Amino acid sequence: MKEARYSAIDLSQLRPPDVVEQLDYESVLADMLAGLRAYKNQNGEAIFTALVESDPALKILEVAAYREMIVRQRVNEAARSVMLAYATGTNLDHLGALPGVARKVLQEANPQAFPPVDAVLESDDDYRRRIQLSLEGFSSAGPTGAYIFHALSAAPGVKDVDAFSPAPGVVAVTVMSNGGDGSPGADLLATVQERLSDESIRPLTDRVVVQAAKIRPYTIRARLLFHDGPDREAVLAHVRAMAEKFCHEHHRLGADITISGLYAALHQAGVRKVELLEPTETISIDRVEAAWCTDVDILEGDAP
Template identity: 50%
Template sequence: MAGAFTAVDLSQLPFPDAVDALDFETILTAMLADLRARDPLFSALVESDPAFKIMEVCAYRELLLRQRVNEAVKAVTLAYAEQADLEQIAARYDVQRLQLVAENPATTPATPAVYEDDDSLRRRVQLSFEGFSTAGPEGAYVFHALGADADVLDVAVASPAPGVVSVAVLSRQGNGTPSPALLAAVDATLSAQDVRPLTDNVDVVPGNIIDYSVTASLVLFDGPDATVVIDAARAAMQAYASASHRLGRDITLSGVYAALHQPGVQRVVLAAPAANIVTAWNQAAYCNGITLSAGGTDA
């Protein structure tokens, strides 16, 4: 059976209380009230008064300062830190951003290196505490497998029998089918003495890929150019497909409709897929094509 390990969904966490709500008019009103309280001569201040303009400048500068403080607060939280700030947090847990593609200085101009995105790094930082355990929890296997090679996109773990651990691997390349070399790299990492309990028999297997395509006709409102609307729908559908290209992640009709129903779309006539694509723990759905057409307009 598959494990029940789930990490906290950081995207659902609210902003910290330290993050201040920003409103220019509120700040300006408070400043004007303070000025009038300090000097009654300013009790009849109007917008054309130079002092009022000075207060507007001060209020705007304070707004910028508060925004910077908000950004600084977010930068030290795992849920909201980005780029170098996130890397600093990751370093506390001995986790580094993985390099996906090496720099190529031979090209003109030189091709910069490509690294894993913030969401992937954030997930591995979340799982790092699981990696401290050598008792064989599901989260530990996921953490170590994700860090075994930069080409590992996703990992799922199940225990079909006592003492047997099955680890499914999804690759970043192509449709997600891992190469033998990638499976070997994950197997070597999980077989280390400080990772795998002596009583566990670990079997690293490729994730099973379910190919599907999306075909739809979009009935549009009379207005924006059809190409613009269709391109936006295609981009949103691709984003949904990419985000859902994970082990055990279903492709739902509601998700497809939501992606295609962009501004300017009156109705979506979906031809494929015909039903929800339900995946097992070791399966991942891969979208191999998106075909969209304009189905007329509805004024």
């Protein structure tokens, strides 16, 4: 039976923030029309009581309502940019600066190359997770979240980490790398071990054992039947992209490869039927394991 892993608040399950307004163009236009119709001249007489579709005043209001929608959307975007759940790019970098967590550089830039090569940075999702875990790192009692945070921050090559105590006084830390199938090299494990052995991180009573993730290879093979239409190649390319996205998102410690998840990834618009050939059942992944997809093979049409 798989043990429960430490997890921070699931940001995707938070209710939408009230500060983000639900925009409705028709409501904005109706408010402006009401204001225009209520306008009166010096004699107290309403002068915009018989507007028609071709009236220039109405056209001006439609343009104004559209512009107001753009402004309100910009306000929404600004509000989201300072929320951990929604911030991306450099906005997320500034949120990370508050607890002192910098984005990892996975590969340095090479401006001398031809063409120049940009730096490869930690993804927003991975960086967001470390920011969320950073408060755990302030604890000196050795909580699970603290070990995970410090291990994730030990080196750019660390992709995922799990920590648990198999026995009193022992902390087992499993490390997965962000290269290839996720198997960490000896140097990366040594770097994490050194980081977690620091007296400012590890309680004196803990013995930390850093270990490599166990990689579970698997293959996706499926046969698809398509609805009639001229865009079969486009549908097939989209299905393949969604399957590869599924593989990428589940290349984590303890992430099961479920049959239901695979069907959801493969059964896209334009697909009439999916016959999943491999795997034939859900692959249960333990907390010290990571699944690695070695191939995505999508076949077309009925079986011969």
